[in-house]
Amino acid sequence: MNEIEVLGVSKRYRYAASGMPRKLRTLKNRGPRVDHWALRDVSFAVARGETLGVIGKNASGKSTLLRLLAGITRPTRGSVHISRTVSGLLTLGESMHPLLSGEENALTGAILAGLRRAEAQRRLLQIAAFAELEDHMEQPLRTFSDGMRLRLAFAVAVHVDPEILLVDEVLAVGDMRFQEKCFSHLEGLQASGVTVVVASHDLDQIRRLCTRTLWLSRGRVMDIGETDEVADHYRQVLSEDAPSREPVTSGGVRHGSGEVEITGVRLFDHRERETSRITPGNPLTVEIDFIAHEEVPDAIFGVSAHAERDGVRCFDIHTGADGRSVGRLHGTGRIRLHLDRLDLTGGIYLLDVGIFDTSWEQTYDYLWQAFALEVSGGDHEVAVLRPPHRWSMQ
Amino acid sequence: MSVTYEAGDFSTSRASNYRYSWDLVTHLVGREFRLRYRRTIFGWLWAMGYPLARLLVLAFLFTRILPLGIENYAVFAFTGIIAWSWFATGIASATSSVIDRRDLLIRPGVPRSAVPIVSVLTDGLDYAAALPVLAVFLLLGDGIPLTSLLLPVILVVQLLFTLGFGLALCAANVYLRDVRLLVDVVMLLGFYLTPVFYDAQSVPDRYRLVLDLNPMAHLLSAYRDILIAGHAPATVPFLVLTTVGMAILAVGYLIYRWASPSFVDEL
Numbered sequence: 205m206n207e208i209e210v211l212g213v214s215k216r217y218r219y220a221a222s223g224m225p226r227k228l229r230t231l232k233n234r235g236p237r238v239d240h241w242a243l244r245d246v247s248f249a250v251a252r253g254e255t256l257g258v259i260g261k262n263a264s265g266k267s268t269l270l271r272l273l274a275g276i277t278r279p280t281r282g283s284v285h286i287s288r289t290v291s292g293l294l295t296l297g298e299s300m301h302p303l304l305s306g307e308e309n310a311l312t313g314a315i316l317a318g319l320r321r322a323e324a325q326r327r328l329l330q331i332a333a334f335a336e337l338e339d340h341m342e343q344p345l346r347t348f349s350d351g352m353r354l355r356l357a358f359a360v361a362v363h364v365d366p367e368i369l370l371v372d373e374v375l376a377v378g379d380m381r382f383q384e385k386c387f388s389h390l391e392g393l394q395a396s397g398v399t400v401v402v403a404s405h406d407l408d409q410i411r412r413l414c415t416r417t418l419w420l421s422r423g424r425v426m427d428i429g430e431t432d433e434v435a436d437h438y439r440q441v442l443s444e445d446a447p448s449r450e451p452v453t454s455g456g457v458r459h460g461s462g463e464v465e466i467t468g469v470r471l472f473d474h475r476e477r478e479t480s481r482i483t484p485g486n487p488l489t490v491e492i493d494f495i496a497h498e499e500v501p502d503a504i505f506g507v508s509a510h511a512e513r514d515g516v517r518c519f520d521i522h523t524g525a526d527g528r529s530v531g532r533l534h535g536t537g538r539i540r541l542h543l544d545r546l547d548l549t550g551g552i553y554l555l556d557v558g559i560f561d562t563s564w565e566q567t568y569d570y571l572w573q574a575f576a577l578e579v580s581g582g583d584h585e586v587a588v589l590r591p592p593h594r595w596s597m598q
Numbered sequence: 599m600s601v602t603y604e605a606g607d608f609s610t611s612r613a614s615n616y617r618y619s620w621d622l623v624t625h626l627v628g629r630e631f632r633l634r635y636r637r638t639i640f641g642w643l644w645a646m647g648y649p650l651a652r653l654l655v656l657a658f659l660f661t662r663i664l665p666l667g668i669e670n671y672a673v674f675a676f677t678g679i680i681a682w683s684w685f686a687t688g689i690a691s692a693t694s695s696v697i698d699r700r701d702l703l704i705r706p707g708v709p710r711s712a713v714p715i716v717s718v719l720t721d722g723l724d725y726a727a728a729l730p731v732l733a734v735f736l737l738l739g740d741g742i743p744l745t746s747l748l749l750p751v752i753l754v755v756q757l758l759f760t761l762g763f764g765l766a767l768c769a770a771n772v773y774l775r776d777v778r779l780l781v782d783v784v785m786l787l788g789f790y791l792t793p794v795f796y797d798a799q800s801v802p803d804r805y806r807l808v809l810d811l812n813p814m815a816h817l818l819s820a821y822r823d824i825l826i827a828g829h830a831p832a833t834v835p836f837l838v839l840t841t842v843g844m845a846i847l848a849v850g851y852l853i854y855r856w857a858s859p860s861f862v863d864e865l
Contacts, residue, residue, distance in 0.1 A: 217863060271862070274706035278859045290706045298701035303636045304629070312629055316705050321621040370706070 206287070207368060207399040208250040208273060213282035215243040215268050215423075242268040243423045245282070250401065250416075252287070255394055257414030257431055258403040259438055262462060265423040266403040270294060270370045273401060288399070291317055291366035296357035302346035306337055306356055309345050313360035327363050334389070335359035336382075349515060351554070351573060355382060362389050369393060371402045379512070379554055379576030380480055387412065407435050408468075442495075460569035464500055464533060464559045468493035469575050471555075481578040484548060484590050488577070490541040492557055494569075496533040503530055503568065504560045507541050509577065511588055512552040518588050524562070547592060549585035553577045623712055623719065630720040645727035649679045656795045668797055670739045670826070676732055677821050678794035684725040685760055685814055686785040691717040692764025693771045694778050700865050710858040711851065714768045718760050722753070736825065743828030752820050752831075758843030759813045762850035769857035772864050793818055813839065813846075 217240045243265045250256045258266050271277050272284050274292045299316055300309045310331050314324035332338045335355040337348075345353065362369075371390070390413060394400060402413055410417055410431060417434040419426040426441075427434045472489040473479045482488055490507050506522030521541065523530055530539065555577055558570035635641045656675050660666045668674050692714035696703065699713050736742045771777040792814045793801070801809055809815040816839050820831040 271704075276704055276706060277862045292706045294706070295701070295704060298704070301629075301633060303633060308629070312625065315622055315625050316702070316708055318618070318707050320618060321625055 205252050206249040206285075207252040207254070208256075208287075208401070209283075209285040210246055210248050210269075210272075211283050211285070213243055213246045213272060213279045213284060214241060215265075215272060215277070216241050216280040241423055243272070243279075243420075246420075246423075246425055247282075248418055248425065248428055250399055252399055253394075253397045254416065255400040255402065255414045257410035257417035257434075258401060258420060259405060259407065259410055259417060259435070260420035260426075261405065261442075263422075264420040266420055267294075267372055268423075269420065270372050270401065270403055273368075274370055286368065288367035289318065290368045290370060291361070291364055292370040292372070293358070293361045294370060294372045296354055296361065300345055300353065300357065303344055305344055306332070306341040306348065310341070310356060310360050313357065314364055317361060317364040319364050331356070331359045331363050334363065334385075351379070351512070358386060362386070362393070366393065366398055368399045369401070371400065371404075373404055379552065379573060381576055407439065411435055442497075458569070458571055460559070460567040462569065463498050464494055464496045464503060464568035466492060466494050466557060466559060466569045466571055467536070469555070469557050469571065471575060471577060480576060481580060482546065483580050484550065485545055485592060488543045488546050490543070490555065490557070492539050492541075492559075493536070494533070494539070494559060495536045499532065499534045500561070500568070501532055502562050503533055504562055504564070505530060505539050505541075506556075506558045506560065508556045508558075509548075509553045510556075512554055512576070516588050518548060518553060522558075522560075524560075524564070546579070547590050548579045549587055549590045550579050550581040551585055553579060619709055619712065622708065623715055626712070626716040627719045627723065630716060631723045634720070642723075642727050645724040646731050649676065649683055649728050650731065652679050652683075660795060666796060666800070673732070673735045673739050673826055674797075674822065675795050676728075676735055677825055678792075678818050680725050680728045680732065681756065681818060681821055682789060682792060682794045682814060684721055685756060685817075686788065687724070688718040688721040688760040689764050689767060690778070690781050690785060691721055692761070693767040693781050695764075696768050696772055696861055697775075697865065700862075703862050703865070710861065711765065711854060714764050714854070715761065718757070718764050722757070725753075732825070740826075743825070745824040745828050745830055748824045748830060749821075752817060752824065755820075755836075755840050755843050756814075756817050758840070758847045759817075762843065762846030762848070765847075765850035765854040769854045772857065772861050788812075788814070813842065 219240065246265075246269065248256075258269060260266050268277075270292070271294070272279055273286065274290050274294060275284075275286070276294075299312060304312075307328060310328055311321075311324050314327060314331070315321055319327070328341070329338075332341045335352075335358070337352060337356055337359075340348065340352065348356070369390075387409075390400065394413070400413070402410065404410055414431045416429065417431040418428045419434050419438050427437050468491075470478055470491045470493075471480055472491060473482055474487045476489075492505065492507075504522050504524040506520065506524070508517065508520035510517045521543075553576070554573040555575040556570070556572050557575070559568040560566065560570075561568065631642070635644055638644060640647075653672065653676050656679070657671055660668070660675075661671050695714045695717040696710075702708055702713050703710060733742060736746075767777055767781060791808055792812055793809065798809055798815060798819060816835065820836060820839075823829055823831045
């Protein structure tokens with residue numbers, strides 16, 4: 205039984221070509237107008253309980269497709285048929301207000317997502333527990349860090365008994381451990397029969413969650429079928445293709461113009477084992493996989509870290525300051541940053557990874573809080589540094 | 599529950615669930631009202647500040663400088679000021695509501711008409727907050743007449759007009775941002791063309807038509823009938839007014855409903 209049926213859907217956005225006031229234009233019924241077809245003749249179906257992935261570059265029509273499924277906007281041609289109630293993780297936390305408490309914001313979020321007020325009230329504890337914010341719910345949202353806000357927004361969105369859940373690039377929430385929790389929760393929803401549509405340009409996420417995948421390119425369906433086949437096909441074409449310079453816009457956690465894209469970030473300990481946890485004073489290697497969609501003569505790679513507990517920036521290392529040129533980039537590549545010893549106190553540190561042009565005027569890709577590094581030991585640390593030390597009595 | 603979105607079609611998945619819509623609207627109204635006076639020392643007491651300041655100016659002008667000879671002028675003018683303020687701010691905030699609250703439009707299943715409705719009702723709470731002041735003025739004068747109990751009826755009729763105009767103007771404003779600015783100008787004119795601070799009786803006959811076509815003029819006289827004169831408004835004209843109000847709301851809603859599916863594309 206099909207939960208979602210999309211038949212011959214096209215979506216046109218129409219812009220005024222210049223700054224000409226709309227009214228004058230329509231009154232006189234002339235003047236330049238630009239049509240942009242975000243989707244062209246898209247058809248597919250999703251069965252109840254199935255998870256469909258939607259992949260494609262930025263501006264390929266993924267978000268427009270999700271908006272159509274959500275009923276936020278109407279198709280210009282064709283029809284969309286939906287058999288149950290749609291909930292969406294299309295944007296996170298947009299309706300939140302900094303002056304209201306975490307609890308009030310969660311309540312509003314849950315009601316907007318479709319719960320009756322009493323039901324929303326009942327779930328507050330559950331939401332706070334999932335977001336790991338039990339001790340903060342009374343405080344105004346302005347005291348929350350960005351990570352805490354996103355965690356709260358995500359927790360609200362997934363605790364409203366969705367029947368059909370639309371997810372748009374929002375799985376990059378918080379640190380690695382929290383992302384893992386979000387994934388497990390989504391998998392729980394899948395198991396309980398929720399129909400899910402996930403749009404993402406992260407193929408690993410798609411592979412993990414989706415049995416079937418739809419690939420969009422410039423608003424048209426390029427391929428649909430088994431995730432592995434479609435993903436391989438996509439990868440292959442992507443590496444041959446020189447993509448256009450379209451800006452990457454996916455919320456506050458990732459931004460950049462996309463000429464060079466970060467495709468993976470991994471951490472290794474001193475024994476070259478992949479890890480997310482080290483002991484103080486040990487070395488750490490940060491490995492960054494990237495793909496240069498078009499040839500770039502040189503670039504700056506940067507890795508910075510801040511402490512999760514208070515946001516204190518611990519280091520900000522980049523090839524620019526080190527006077528290193530990485531040379532010409534084209535196609536896929538990998539770079540490693542070796543930190544010979546990391547004298548941080550125990551706690552969680554969030555790593556940001558970025559690729560910039562050499563004049564710092566352009567960000568190619570920047571992943572904010574791409575990775576959470578746990579440094580073991582020290583429960584009650586207030587400082588950041590733990591230099592190698594010894595005591596001697598004189 | 600099943601929906602099909604055809605090209606050009608309108609439907610919102612939860613709009614027909616009235617109990618949900620009620621929860622949604624009341625919650626958002628409460629939230630907006632609390633936010634309006636958040637982190638202020640006097641809180642919602644500020645809702646009285648604006649009408650009182652207006653009253654002060656008008657009372658000084660028209661009892662000391664140009665006496666209009668209206669009995670118990672404070673009550674007379676204050677009744678008009680708070681009702682007019684709700685009408686004017688309600689329409690103005692409804693007009694820009696959809697642009698201000700884009701975040702609500704991109705929520706699947708949130709009924710779109712909730713957005714201007716929340717704006718108008720939130721402004722209605724400012725009216726409610728000023729009622730204690732009105733009560734004090736009445737008690738200082740001839741007391742509160744029993745017909746004051748009819749106040750909710752008149753408020754509902756005013757709500758019909760405010761929402762009707764608000765919904766239509768809101769839809770128009772999405773396509774043409776001049777509308778919001780035009781509303782401000784018209785409301786400024788409207789304040790003087792409505793017997794807020796003068797008596798409708800003193801308007802010369804040849805200008806009567808302006809008042810007759812102005813729903814707020816009729817509503818203000820109804821307010822003054824029940825709050826000051828102590829009698830119910832004349833039944834037939836009031837029923838006519840109510841019918842016109844319902845018609846305006848219906849037209850406003852239909853315009854809004856017709857325009858709202860493409861709001862998100864235009865914002």
